[in-house]
Amino acid sequence: MGNKDDIKVLEHGLVPEHKLVPKEEEKEILERLGVKRENLPKIRKTDPALRELEKVHGDINVGRLIEIRRKSRTADSARAYRLVVKRD
DSSP states (O other): OOOGGGOOGGGSTTSOEEEEOOHHHHHHHHHHHTOOGGGSOEEETTOHHHHHHHHHHOOOOTTOEEEEEEEOSSSSEEEEEEEEESOO
């Protein structure tokens, strides 16, 4: 059996697509949604999907936004945003 670090969480069929939102797009997204950063749902820095993103982007700071895209039966896909936190 392989090492747990060999598992590609983001490639699993049941895990939706996760993407780090570029800093320059964060303000526009928050304004479009009409929400404050602190009112978004949270994602912990220890979340396995976030740790996979950090392998690509390097350390992702607390306070950054993550876009999560899920497949939808009624719409092609649905986007949700999460705020990176240390703990909730």
